[in-house]
Amino acid sequence: MIKLEKPDIDVESIITDCTANLTKQPILTHINASKTTIVSKSEKYNELAEKGQLGTLETHTMIEGGATKDDMVWLYDNKFVADGGRKYYDKIKAIPKYSKCPFCGVGIVSTLDHYLPKTKYPTYALTPVNLIACCADCNKNKKSEISETRNNEFIHPYYDDFNDEVWLKVKIVFDEEIIFSFYAEKPNTWEQEKYERAKNHLRKLQLNKLYVAHCGEEFSEYRDTAKDLYKKGGEELVREDLICRIEERRRVTKNNWRAALYEGLLESQDFFDKFLMS
Ligand SMILES: [Zn+2]
Structure with missing residues (x-):
């Protein structure tokens, strides 16, 4: 419901800082080998989202280069939320004015939601424009559902303007x-x-x-x-x-x-x- 400014952060910096003190194998090798793909696919995400075509992206469990869904979820939970990536997490969480949840316009921001769920689209687990500050209830109600059609796509706070008219x-x-x-x-x-x-x-x-x-x-x-x-x-x-x-x-x-x-x-x-x- 509330349109947000896109985060001014690039996914490459996030991966670099999330892997800076990472020694765990084979995750480190996997992530490094998939880094270029994640960067280019994140750029493509932005292009598609601008045209309202995110629905053309397919669910997957592997990223070209070798990173798996589990690697990306681990990296998000352990390095993005809790370690080297935390500064980016906090920056994205601070985007909504007055800490108002952009999905409902009422709740107070308490978490980040993956617009495309990280378990189904692991390539975008760290993509800044896929991460949206929101309230706990919207995060819970949104679940990890994927949209079968454009009609079922949630309003994307970085790309959609639903305040052009009163509805x-x-x-x-x-x-x-x-x-x-x-x-x-x-x-x-x-x-x-x-x-x-x-x-x-x-x-x-x-x-x-x-x-x-x-x-x-x-x-x-x-x-x-x-x-x-x-x-x-x-x-x-x-x-x-x-x-x-x-x-x-x-x-x-x-x-x-x-x-x-x-x-x-x-x-x-x-x-x-x-x-x-x-
Ligand atoms: Zn909300």
Whole structure:
């Protein structure tokens, strides 16, 4: 949901620093023999991602030169996260502003996610543009799933701009209980594929559940303010207030649950007729 600046780090430096004090064999020999391939394939990753063609990359367990999936996973866990590569790990983790998770826009960054899972695409286990700072929940919900089609590809924070239009919406039902449900609405300028990806992203990362939880609290804080405004200036004053809140919350990013909540209220006649009048 939140677009990030790409990390200004090259994979060659990462491998050099991760293998600087490595003596373990045969990993060292394997990694050194595969280094050139990893560097060139990482460049290709960037080219493909720019064109939205990461889906053309195939899963694999071996890298040309001899490095295996296990070598790369070992190197990531023991040298990138915990030793010579840690400075790069920390640099990538620090990319999101305010430590906000780019996948959900709510959680606090606590880990790095492999956009293409390292167990299925070991070549890119250390590729900076494949490493995304995110929250623990998104990392867990994303799992090591691979996308069968472009429609199922998660939003890639370094390459995809999903804030060109407003698409995150919430339906609010005023009954005995107030029920919120978040969904993606297709903007007119979008192709079907982009819309499918937004829906997939919401569903797979279970963002409705997350946003509803936050929404309930925000609404319980706002409800009395809205009722006071309604008493003072009627529907018009409440509408003005909602518009200000939406504009304020869209200044940084167009799609966020708060803006969607206030827009949902603005568009709900039941909010004015059933809720505020009661
Ligand atoms: Zn998240």
